[in-house]
Amino acid sequence: MKAVKKVLPIFAVxxxxxxxxxxxxxxxxxxxxxxxxxxxxEVTVSVSGTFKGEEKAQKAIDESQKLDKLLLSDTLPxxxxxxxxxxxxxxxxxxxxxxxxxxxMALTExxxxxxxxxxxxxxxxxxxxxxxxxxxxxxxxxxxNANPNNLKLNGNEITLSNGALISFGAFGKGTVCxxxxxxxxxxxxxxxLVTVGGTVGVLNSKNNTTLIGVRNPFLSAGxxxxxxxxxxxxxxxxxxYEKFFEKDGKKYCxxxxxxxxxxxxxxxxxxxxxxxxxxASDFLSTAIFILGENGLSLAKEMNAQVxxxxxxxxxxxxxxxxxxxxLTNNDFTVIYK
Amino acid sequence: MKKLFTKIDxxxxxVVLTLGVALLLFRPSNNGKTAKIYVDGKEYKTIxxxxxxxxxxxxxxVVIIAEKGExxxxxxxxxxxxCVGAAHLSKKGQSAVCVPNRVSVEILGxxxxxxxxxxx
Numbered sequence: 001m002k003a004v005k006k007v008l009p010i011f012a013v014x015x016x017x018x019x020x021x022x023x024x025x026x027x028x029x030x031x032x033x034x035x036x037x038x039x040x041x042e043v044t045v046s047v048s049g050t051f052k053g054e055e056k057a058q059k060a061i062d063e064s065q066k067l068d069k070l071l072l073s074d075t076l077p078x079x080x081x082x083x084x085x086x087x088x089x090x091x092x093x094x095x096x097x098x099x100x101x102x103x104x105m106a107l108t109e110x111x112x113x114x115x116x117x118x119x120x121x122x123x124x125x126x127x128x129x130x131x132x133x134x135x136x137x138x139x140x141x142x143x144x145n146a147n148p149n150n151l152k153l154n155g156n157e158i159t160l161s162n163g164a165l166i167s168f169g170a171f172g173k174g175t176v177c178x179x180x181x182x183x184x185x186x187x188x189x190x191x192x193l194v195t196v197g198g199t200v201g202v203l204n205s206k207n208n209t210t211l212i213g214v215r216n217p218f219l220s221a222g223x224x225x226x227x228x229x230x231x232x233x234x235x236x237x238x239x240x241y242e243k244f245f246e247k248d249g250k251k252y253c254x255x256x257x258x259x260x261x262x263x264x265x266x267x268x269x270x271x272x273x274x275x276x277x278x279x280a281s282d283f284l285s286t287a288i289f290i291l292g293e294n295g296l297s298l299a300k301e302m303n304a305q306v307x308x309x310x311x312x313x314x315x316x317x318x319x320x321x322x323x324x325x326x327l328t329n330n331d332f333t334v335i336y337k
Numbered sequence: 338m339k340k341l342f343t344k345i346d347x348x349x350x351x352v353v354l355t356l357g358v359a360l361l362l363f364r365p366s367n368n369g370k371t372a373k374i375y376v377d378g379k380e381y382k383t384i385x386x387x388x389x390x391x392x393x394x395x396x397x398x399v400v401i402i403a404e405k406g407e408x409x410x411x412x413x414x415x416x417x418x419x420c421v422g423a424a425h426l427s428k429k430g431q432s433a434v435c436v437p438n439r440v441s442v443e444i445l446g447x448x449x450x451x452x453x454x455x456x457x
Contacts, residue, residue, distance in 0.1 A: 042434045042436050198455075211450075213454070
């Protein structure tokens with residue numbers, strides 16, 4: 001009896017201390033979130049339950065920023081792409097730009113309305129400024145600039161001619177997102193979430209999933225109309241609701257059809273694509289925005305899932321999303337195809 | 338027969354266990370009422386939304402208002418003003434960001450039904 005009397009209070013105190021230490025410790029190895037900027041967007045890297053999580057998350061931020069700054073950006077002078085555009089010629093020492101150009105062109109081969117030579121369109125239509133409607137002659141000139149023959153790859157030598165200018169705007173965020181996730185994987189991180197603007201990268205172990213919200217294009221950033229559970233993969237969205245301008249009652253978005261040199265006009269307001277390659281998800285979200293429902297077969301061929309939101313709030317989604325996609329807003333209706 | 342526990346023992350155990358449970362429940366950063374402001378990717382300020390007080394924060398040309406248990410970007414010198422149009426934050430995990438001025442605001446915490454991220 002005496003022994004029990006002594007032990008029990010000590011045990012209770014130890015229990016309390018244990019609970020306290022556990023809760024503090026789990027906060028420490030719990031969610032770590034780091035912030036950065038790349039591809040004109042905010043980058044966030046969240047890492048769960050990893051030893052030295054802060055260092056690893058920071059490394060992922062650093063690598064993604066480096067990739068944009070040194071390779072992909074067409075606005076930063078430090079970038080190979082910027083330098084190539086400026087002089088029309090580049091000797092790509094380690095071949096990484098050549099490699100990336102080839103990766104993107106393999107994708108644009110599947111959709112001729114897309115090109116990496118799209119910068120002349122953005123300039124003519126002043127997409128980064130107030131927007132303008134160019135003349136027919138100006139549009140024809142941009143179409144000539146965007147002729148694929150203007151880009152020549154000869155070993156590590158890259159040449160641009162006839163006013164050709166490269167922009168990875170339709171691919172970059174997905175690529176940078178993937179760079180961050182791959183960096184975390186190489187650091188043995190098993191569970192993470194990366195965002196580059198509206199592009200999301202998900203890393204999970206085994207059958208774990210992360211709940212991701214699908215943006216409601218009719219409301220502000222952060223508002224969602226549906227959710228999906230994602231195990232591992234990338235989600236990219238293309239839409240007409242953030243970058244656009246209006247002239248004479250007509251709305252012009254920033255997604256160009258490379259065969260017409262003009263912004264796409266359609267009933268679609270946003271396309272979200274889920275697939276296991278960051279670059280491919282970014283490419284596909286733009287391609288299907290241009291192609292519409294006809295793009296669903298391309299998505300299927302590339303093992304991707306699609307959510308198309310039309311201007312009338314009707315939604316078309318891939319059949320494989322049925323059961324996973326859950327509407328959280330009654331204004332929308334979904335058909336699975 | 339002697340009792341297993343005296344009254345004092347029971348009181349001690351009750352107090353100690355209550356303390357333990359209280360410590361477990363009291364996790365300030367997960368109650369959906371703590372917001373953090375980040376500038377240039379680094380933590381700048383932590384704000385409690387608990388008492389619904391009005392608090393104005395000005396940093397990097399961005400004005401952030403906390404009031405009535407919500408926090409939001411009131412004004413910014415950026416050209417797009419996407420941050421100013423964003424919804425007022427009141428739930429765990431919600432965030433708003435001004436990219437050109439490198440300022441972001443977030444309500445800490447996660448709940449079962451809150452998405453880890455929202456696509457864009």
